[in-house]
Amino acid sequence: MAREQLGICAEANLHASYLLFNALEGQEAILRQKLARIPLLLARLAEHFSEAQLTGVVAIGANYWDSVYPGARPRGLQAFPFAGNDHLALAEVWADLLIVVRSDRLDVNYIACQQICQLLKPDVDLLEQLQGFRYLDGRDLTGFIDSPQNPKGSRKRQLTLVDPLAQPVFAAGSYLHFQRWHYDLLHWQQLEVSQQEEIMGINKIEGTLLPPPRLLANSHALSSRRGDEQNQPLLLMQNMPFAGQNNHGVISVCYAAEPDSFTRQFGYQLGYQTTSQLSLQQPANQYDLFFDYCHADLCAAFFAPSLSFLEMACRPNVI
Template identity: 85%
Template structure:
């Protein structure tokens, strides 16, 4: 039975580090070996710093997958759906690898990232290292509870991990989508709380859904539910705020068991009724109201294979 990477369904932590890496040319064989060692490295540190609740995820970019693992590709695995949309600036980052490290101690994250860097340094270039942190009681910098509809319990695994019946080779893997959102807090904080609530579609204190007529059809909450309160979530979200200098916002990481889950959600938020409408000139409906107060400057799609796949792929007899 395939074993998932422990960081995918882990409980929320206080700190996170995100390493975006580009592989040097011709390093695929050694990288297959070393990527399989990273979960072992993290497990060793997790045992040593048991109170820190350390976990992590190793993921491979859509445009690098075939170079690293040419023998098989996850179904429907595509680069970030870049959408020409006048209302929202998007920029895809060309990262070959993403490594996420999360724990309740920033010093433990530092140690883990340092050791991962030492392991991979001869074979990769570090594009960017992002840092996230838990804010108050799981809120983002708008003051609202982040992703209040996030799945819990066994539903986490169902939404985030590939079903072995659908893709036996990639069972327990996960489609991962990374975005960095910058918030316009100057204008956001000038709004009345009632205005903020109608944009978000939820109560600011409890995080419960507003009732009509205050619940607007293109509020952030309803757009995240594809327009219907009864719709279940499509992804498992692991978002964390970031703040540095005059830049602040949210690092959004979504895990999905199906390749089209993110496209369905993000397309709906942009105003498209269906993901197939992305190439049309105009969306069919208004976009998510919260997009007037944020923009994404980093977007990328990855696949986080199972521990079993990472171990199998680095064997000498693995299909290439």
């Protein structure tokens, strides 16, 4: 049975580090070996610093996949589908690799990232190293509970891990979309709490859906459910706030078992009511109200294969 990467379904941590790399041309064979070593490196550190609850995820970019694993491709894996959207001005970052490291100790994250970079350094260029942190009791910088609709228990695995019957080679892998959002907190904090709640669609304290008629169709919560509170979100969200002197927001990592889950859910948030509209690039209509207070400047699509796949891909003529 295929073994998934532990960071996909792990519980929330206090700190997250994100490493975005571009691979140097002609290094595919050695990188296949090194990518398979990263989970072992993380497992060794997790055992040594057991109280830190260290986990990680190795993901390969949609545009780089065929170069490093030419023998098989996850069904429906494609570049970030909304790059160039007029409303959000999304711009795709051409990253070949994404490594996510999460734990309850920032120093352990630092050690893990240092060792990963040392392992990969001769064969890659580091594009970005980003840092996220847990805010209050799992809240976003807006003050609202982050992703209160996230799946729990067995539903989490069902939603995020590829079904072995659907794609045996990629069983226990996961489609991953990465985004960095910047918040306009200056204008957000000028709103009354009741206005913020109607934009988000949830109660600010408890995180529960607002009752009608306060629950607006294009509120953030209902947009995530594709306009109907009976619809469950299609994605597992692993969001972590980031903050600097002049910028702040959230780093969003979305996992899904199906290749079109992100397109369906996020497309609805952008105002596209049907999948067929996405290729037409029509102006957004009834888009997520919270998009008036944030914008994304980094986005990319990846696939996080199973540990079993990473190990098998190192053997000649197997993948």
